[in-house]
Amino acid sequence: MSTVITAASTTAPQAARDSDTSVRLAAQAAQDCLAQAGLPPHAVGVLVNVGVYRENNVIEPALAAMVQKEVGIGLDYLVEPVAGFSFDLMNGACGVLNAVQVAQALLGSGSTDRVLVTAADVHPGGHAGADPGYPYADLGAALLLERCADDDSGFGPVRTYSARGTEGTVGYADLSGASGDERRLITVRRDGDWADRLLDLTTDSVLGYVLEEGLALDRTLLVCNRPTTGFAAQMARRLDLDAAAVVASGAPATQDGEPHTAAPVLSYLQAVRDGLPEGYDQLLFVAAGAGPSVVCTSYRPVDR
Structure with missing residues (x-):
């Protein structure tokens, strides 16, 4: 059993909007992944969010829960076939690969069938281009990971x-x-x-x-x-x-x-x-x- 990438997506702020939030960018990338895979939101058991920089330097609550809600994962535990779970994992530029390691453990144990990893950073003021001292782009991304029976493939x-x-x-x-x-x-x-x-x-x-x-x-x-x-x-x-x-x-x-x-x-x-x-x-x-x-x-x- 191995862990493979089922879908991947990135998303940038839309010029028509004054600013985008890290939640919106992460959620859009996640929704694009699900669309690529032809899966509904409830097919995801765990969402791990690894973005660091966010609007207004928000610390709490965990942004993963906000992304989960925006994507529509596990919003009704009585109706959905899968109870969605989400959490933040922050380790800067290494966060996505740390999340892959977590996904390997979750998928390998059978705790879930799919893990969605989201990453999005936006300048706390809403516009990276307005701050010449800030080195990062406003950008979101997502990886949809799942188990694969082919041991020669995957991470x-x-x-x-x-x-x-x-x-x-x-x-x-x-x-x-x-x-x-x-x-x-x-x-x-x-x-x-x-x-x-x-x-x-x-x-x-x-x-x-x-x-x-x-x-x-x-x-x-x-x-x-x-x-x-x-x-x-x-x-x-x-x-x-x-x-x-x-x-x-x-x-x-x-x-x-x-x-x-x-x-x-x-x-x-x-x-x-x-x-x-x-x-x-x-x-x-x-x-x-x-x-x-x-x-x-x-x-x-x-x-x-």
């Missing part, structure tokens, strides 16, 4: 790697002011050596994962986020790979900033849009972020 083990030192990058809201507008502001601070430290850790992590899992790197397409400028090209050079072997998709042209928690889904869609390139039979998801930390997991598409 491999999810492994986390970390390095000592400062976090490297930190996002925080200063709510101590008296202006009343603090909930619409966010500060993202990065250390001067952040890019070099993260590149070193990511390279070591990929090589370590490949060795531990016995993967053939020359037949593996790396699917990465893009935490720093030129990250994909630098990774390819470090690993002595063709530039096309590392996919790190940027945000849509209409968006300011780089994808954050939604990045793995965006890069995955780009990687498999036309099927795997000739010579590649598997993917290696790589998410690098604050900590600094890196999460890796292999993936073999069902129809490879």
Whole structure:
């Protein structure tokens, strides 16, 4: 038994609206996934939301419950055949892959048949483009995961790697002011050596994962986020790979900033849009972020 991706989707704010919320973006991506799979909302047993930045710096209640309601999952326990459950899991850029690890455990135990992972970030003030110091795009994404009887397909083990030192990058809201507008502001601070430290850790992590899992790197397409400028090209050079072997998709042209928690889904869609390139039979998801930390997991598409 393995865990596979049944559907994947991303969504950006609509220009016709003044602003979009993280709940709306996550829910739209989730609904698109269900539509792709031809499934009703009650087919989902668990929803895991991994988005970090949200409108007005909302902390409680859990946004996962709001996304669940927006999608229409398990709203009536007396009528629905599946009792929906949802929770937030926040680990920045690595959140989607952490959620995959949780989904593997839930699906493997038979606790549920399907897990929906959502990720959405929006600037607390509602417009990422209006804040030049904020590096992330307003963007939502979703992955629909389920069990598969084919043990040769699906995700491999999810492994986390970390390095000592400062976090490297930190996002925080200063709510101590008296202006009343603090909930619409966010500060993202990065250390001067952040890019070099993260590149070193990511390279070591990929090589370590490949060795531990016995993967053939020359037949593996790396699917990465893009935490720093030129990250994909630098990774390819470090690993002595063709530039096309590392996919790190940027945000849509209409968006300011780089994808954050939604990045793995965006890069995955780009990687498999036309099927795997000739010579590649598997993917290696790589998410690098604050900590600094890196999460890796292999993936073999069902129809490879």
